[in-house]
Amino acid sequence: MSASTCDALEAALRAVSEVATPRTSAVEGVPGAFVVHGVLSAKDCEALGRVVDLAHAAVVLPDTTEPRRESQHHIPVWVDQAALKPLCRKLHAALPQTAGPRCAAQLEEPGLEVSHFTRLYKYEQGDFSAPHFDRAYHERDERGRLTRFSAFSIVLYLNDDFEGGSTTFFAKDPLVRPSRRGNTPVVDPTRLRVQARVTPRRGDALIFPHGNFPGCHPNPLHEGSVVVRGSKSILRSDIMFRPAEKCALPPPTSKRREGKPKAGSAAQLAIAEQVEAILNARLSQIAPEFADEASGSILVAREAGGPEMRCDLANKVFWKAFADESRRRRQRGEDKVAAFSSDLGLTRELTRVELAELIVASLPDDHPLAFVGVTSGASIVLNSKLHRLQMHEAQMIMCETCGKFLRSSGGLEWHMKRVHKVATHSQAFEAVQRASTAVTKPASVLVWPVVQPKAAPLDRRDFQTAVEDPEHLQAAIAQGKVRSLGPGLDACRAGDLETLKDLISQGAFDPREDRDRNGCTGLLWACGFGHLKLVRFLVDDCHVDPESPQLARRGLAGRKPLHWAARNGQLAVVRYLVEQVHATVDPETSDGTTPLCLAAYQGHLETCRYLRGAGANVLTVNSFGCNLAMWIAQGVDRVDVAEWALGLGVNFDAINHNGQGPLHKAAQRGNARLVNWLVSKVGPHHHLPNAAEQSTPAQLAEFSGHCDLAKVLRQASGLAEHRRPGLG
Numbered sequence: 023m024s025a026s027t028c029d030a031l032e033a034a035l036r037a038v039s040e041v042a043t044p045r046t047s048a049v050e051g052v053p054g055a056f057v058v059h060g061v062l063s064a065k066d067c068e069a070l071g072r073v074v075d076l077a078h079a080a081v082v083l084p085d086t087t088e089p090r091r092e093s094q095h096h097i098p099v100w101v102d103q104a105a106l107k108p109l110c111r112k113l114h115a116a117l118p119q120t121a122g123p124r125c126a127a128q129l130e131e132p133g134l135e136v137s138h139f140t141r142l143y144k145y146e147q148g149d150f151s152a153p154h155f156d157r158a159y160h161e162r163d164e165r166g167r168l169t170r171f172s173a174f175s176i177v178l179y180l181n182d183d184f185e186g187g188s189t190t191f192f193a194k195d196p197l198v199r200p201s202r203r204g205n206t207p208v209v210d211p212t213r214l215r216v217q218a219r220v221t222p223r224r225g226d227a228l229i230f231p232h233g234n235f236p237g238c239h240p241n242p243l244h245e246g247s248v249v250v251r252g253s254k255s256i257l258r259s260d261i262m263f264r265p266a267e268k269c270a271l272p273p274p275t276s277k278r279r280e281g282k283p284k285a286g287s288a289a290q291l292a293i294a295e296q297v298e299a300i301l302n303a304r305l306s307q308i309a310p311e312f313a314d315e316a317s318g319s320i321l322v323a324r325e326a327g328g329p330e331m332r333c334d335l336a337n338k339v340f341w342k343a344f345a346d347e348s349r350r351r352r353q354r355g356e357d358k359v360a361a362f363s364s365d366l367g368l369t370r371e372l373t374r375v376e377l378a379e380l381i382v383a384s385l386p387d388d389h390p391l392a393f394v395g396v397t398s399g400a401s402i403v404l405n406s407k408l409h410r411l412q413m414h415e416a417q418m419i420m421c422e423t424c425g426k427f428l429r430s431s432g433g434l435e436w437h438m439k440r441v442h443k444v445a446t447h448s449q450a451f452e453a454v455q456r457a458s459t460a461v462t463k464p465a466s467v468l469v470w471p472v473v474q475p476k477a478a479p480l481d482r483r484d485f486q487t488a489v490e491d492p493e494h495l496q497a498a499i500a501q502g503k504v505r506s507l508g509p510g511l512d513a514c515r516a517g518d519l520e521t522l523k524d525l526i527s528q529g530a531f532d533p534r535e536d537r538d539r540n541g542c543t544g545l546l547w548a549c550g551f552g553h554l555k556l557v558r559f560l561v562d563d564c565h566v567d568p569e570s571p572q573l574a575r576r577g578l579a580g581r582k583p584l585h586w587a588a589r590n591g592q593l594a595v596v597r598y599l600v601e602q603v604h605a606t607v608d609p610e611t612s613d614g615t616t617p618l619c620l621a622a623y624q625g626h627l628e629t630c631r632y633l634r635g636a637g638a639n640v641l642t643v644n645s646f647g648c649n650l651a652m653w654i655a656q657g658v659d660r661v662d663v664a665e666w667a668l669g670l671g672v673n674f675d676a677i678n679h680n681g682q683g684p685l686h687k688a689a690q691r692g693n694a695r696l697v698n699w700l701v702s703k704v705g706p707h708h709h710l711p712n713a714a715e716q717s718t719p720a721q722l723a724e725f726s727g728h729c730d731l732a733k734v735l736r737q738a739s740g741l742a743e744h745r746r747p748g749l750g
């Protein structure tokens with residue numbers, strides 16, 4: 023661009039005539055888009071059109087027989103902001119006062135509304151702009167704080183004596199999503215459905231939303247359609263906004279509770295915006311059709327000591343998916359499950375919490391966060407590094423397990439013991455030390471379920487420590503962290519024999535009949551938590567059937583006391599059941615799973631050894647075709663348990679009815695030690711896609727967010743091609 027183009031453009035802009043406030047009309051079907059009619063007079067258009075012609079005439083194209091590349095349609099020109107004053111004055115009344123319906127960022131001050139970054143377009147016959155998303159641009163101060171950003175595109179049509187060349191908007195399509203760079207869609211052009219066409223009229227300005235700033239309108243996919251005859255000239259720029267220091271956001275329009283919007287500083291909003299872009303990118307891998315949903319999903323909700331930001335993205339996406347009949351799946355245990363198809367074409371069934379965990383599982387290295395966690399309600403809670411620093415300056419230390427801020431190290435130590443059940447003083451002290459020094463070290467992201475599960479399926483990790491004694495259980499119930507199962511079952515769960523006896527003698531609890539909503543009896547609870555005395559009392563004195571199974575929906579159905587004791591490594595109870603009650607060593611659940619499988623799954627090697635010694639079948643295979651190797655692979659990453667099983671002849675080369683072997687399972691779970699152990703042992707066929715999802719172990723690892731593991735697996739699958747199959 024030559025200086026003369028810039029001068030000529032500035033002169034033409036300065037000369038824009040001042041006439042009456044223009045009339046506007048909405049673009050139907052494109053939220054936030056509208057046309058301002060008659061912004062420029064015929065004379066303005068002629069002058070600006072001449073500048074466009076001049077600028078384009080000055081461009082020498084390398085080879086005129088080739089069609090022009092799209093980037094050659096337009097020429098960027100940075101003009102003096104003052105030259106835009108007349109245009110800004112004319113547009114001002116027609117422009118939105120905030121950047122979006124749920125964004126409090128204010129329209130720039132008079133004279134600054136239209137960006138000085140302009141583009142001069144000249145489309146010749148046959149030229150067009152392919153479908154794309156426009157991008158916002160941002161300006162920051164020296165401390166990295168957002169100072170201004172664009173939220174709308176403005177297209178000023180300078181002529182209309184041509185055919186074709188409309189600005190065409192496409193309907194939102196779940197399968198069309200922005201590329202990683204954000205502007206070009208990954209799209210099969212035949213899929214696109216036209217939502218609205220704006221026919222260029224000389225002097226009109228088309229204004230439509232762009233970018234992904236929180237609380238703004240969605241970013242519409244659009245194109246400059248082909249010019250069929252003649253040529254089309256436009257002047258293009260952006261409409262600018264300024265983040266509000268205190269954002270009093272209008273209430274959300276959605277009926278679902280989205281939390282109370284809170285004030286956020288400009289810095290916080292800028293970070294929220296950055297994080298939303300990261301979450302959008304993750305969603306576009308996990309569930310591409312929801313890729314836009316992260317926009318506007320983060321609320322800066324600073325409450326006394328609570329995490330800084332909260333994002334209900336997983337809930338929002340999950341319920342949308344769940345509303346779709348074809349995605350909705352039967353409940354898994356207590357939780358609802360919906361199906362999501364990734365950008366690799368894999369389909370997974372996920373609960374809300376699993377979806378949330380997957381979204382935050384592998385954030386890129388350059389995120390601005392000190393903490394990311396997922397609550398039991400599937401909310402994503404976040405603290406920025408900046409916020410942690412500011413809180414630190416105010417003598418508040420962040421708990422690295424749940425993201426809460428505690429006053430003083432004593433407070434954090436108490437919190438570690440009380441809330442996170444850190445057993446010893448030295449462990450709590452270590453955690454405090456870590457947290458106190460963390461601000462000065464580069465922070466890493468911790469992903470952790472922040473709150474203990476509220477319902478009571480036994481197989482949730484960390485649950486036991488939360489409720490292992492009656493006092494803790496009472497406290498946890500009182501705090502609403504653990505749901506009460508009723509006094510009798512609570513007593514069994516907590517090992518509170520005295521209370522249990524009282525309740526039974528009062529007729530308030532029948533240990534043979536009463537069950538929780540997952541079909542668990544008091545005996546099952548007591549076995550799972552290893553309360554041997556109470557187990558004895560129930561079996562020996564109350565004559566509860568030691569083989570009475572859990573009455574649940576699939577998955578947990580048919581688990582017996584020995585299953586739960588073995589699963590949780592409660593060896594004393596296992597021994598009592600086997601040796602004194604003579605319970606069957608290999609009872610099968612409704613899908614044929616034995617206690618040994620569950621003990622191996624949870625890495626309880628001693629229990630495994632004991633059960634095998636007592637006659638358990640190590641070569642057991644359940645109704646899905648899963649053997650012990652697969653249970654170990656999908657468990658807690660224990661190579662020693664795998665070695666033990668291999669030594670006993672367990673087949674690690676097996677593939678189940680779903681076409682999955684141990685490598686698929688270990689990869690999907692991100693069990694790095696086991697993956698490394700397995701890759702040197704299994705043959706090339708273990709790297710093939712499984713049946714249901716048509717995915718290889720490498721893809722499964724990647725899809726679950728274990729990118730390093732995926733690399734290892736890709737390499738290994740190459741090497742495995744050259745080896746003979748089979749364990750060696």
Ligand SMILES: O=C(O)CCC(=O)C(=O)O
Nearest residue numbers: 151156188189245246258
């Ligand atoms: O040429 C048009 O009508 C649209 C131009 C456009 O989409 C853009 O400048 O981003």
Ligand SMILES: [Fe+2]
Nearest residue numbers: 154155156244
């Ligand atoms: Fe565009």
